[in-house]
Amino acid sequence: MARRRIIAGNWKMNMTPSEAVKLVAELKDLVKNDDVDVVYCVPAIDIVPVVEAVKGTNVNVGAENFYIEDKGAFTGEISAPMLVDAGVKYVIMGHSERRDIFGEDDILINAKVKKAFAAGLTPILCCGESLALRKAGTYKEWIERQITWDLSGVTADQVKNLVIAYEPIWAIGTGETATADQAEEVCAFIRELIAKLYDGATAEAVRIQYGGSMNASNAAELLSKPNIDGGLIGGASLKPDFGKIVNA
Template sequence: ANARTPLIAGNWKMNLDHNEAIHTVQKLAWALKDAKHDFDAVEATVLVPFTDIRSVQTLVDSDKLSISYGAQDVSAQVSGAYTGEISPVFLANLGVKYVAIGHSERRQYHGEDDALVNAKSKNAIAHGVVPVICVGEPLEVRKAGEQVPFTLAQVDGALEGISAEDAAKVVIAYEPVWAIGTGEVATPADAQEVAAAIRARLAELYSAEVADAVRVLYGGSVKSSSIVELMAEQDVDGALVGGASLDPEEFAKIVNFQG
């Protein structure tokens, strides 16, 4: 047993416009209400496209929903001549709680490296938005059995220069690239191996207290049929869910750990 509140985060990726977002969050709220979900026991959040945030905020506020919401990326800058970028200040002003940083799709298609992930994470923290730092190895690295050192190097890079006090607030999502959107979910033992290694690294870099506070999520083809056994692992504190988060009934089952 530990004191960490599990977190289930839906990553919508580039899906659902602002109208669809409202319907989806409404259905999710109904499904969770039907299931008498206890939000103090398991936190639920949706990471939505930037253009959806204002609509989701309006719904969450007007219906007093316990679901939180967040973004999928943030700028490393605060303001100024950075065309197309979104400041963490803007996100914070819209009530955003979490932001995914360094998702493998951003690393792959937008060339994001550990230094940028680090800068974005610092910027998010500085403005009160919690980074969900995404790490994880590609298939070649897994085949070579190098998943732990590869992933820990990403963790080191992401946290460079971040104080213990700030590090204690971050969320780390272990997402093996070969399991994202492929239908191939890592085994609970695979998820646990790397989640435990991440926690041990946090203890080395900072302290046992920081290691104990940080939530380490697993991501990669999570469904309601796989969540229960993943959550049974000691160091897995929740999930980052892509595809399955687009279906509100299915996502509600995941949030509820209903296999």
């Protein structure tokens, strides 16, 4: 069965609530496409107004982060039940900015994957190597280690509904993009790894995105590759260009 394409914007720490509502209105007609899952992953403070603003459209809302406990003394955090109650469907985890700037490790990310599934959220699990690992030629070993840890104890049925985003760190916020062949090589490797860790049916079902400076001019080539099922889009998700990527 063909995998449904998924294009998700990662707004990062951009857009005040009023700017967010304006952006949703600007993009509304541009992102219409019934054959693609379109997701806006937005800052916590934008979730409620954006869920309201996308009502009646083809867009779903995702969060950029959450904490693994349901409630309690965790100042500054938001929980999976809070996200679900607010109408959120997806949540990003394992993004290199959270790994590198906020020190999140694979043990926490693994707990997030399990918690998100248990709460009814779809994880968008990010992985990817640094420039040093790319140059050393050990990037596949690194990605295998990340995914194996992050999916420890996660069932095949859950992985069938997972979204994995391959985001080489050297292509994030640098303007550099992996070539379509480089991206496809790693996305195919991730699919083979899922077949090894689970089985062929699970590997066929899991959706794998490329992320890292995907934009309106390179999206069509990246998305033409057999193992790239979509994109996790940074800066270009804040512009009308996002509509071009959805329809690429």
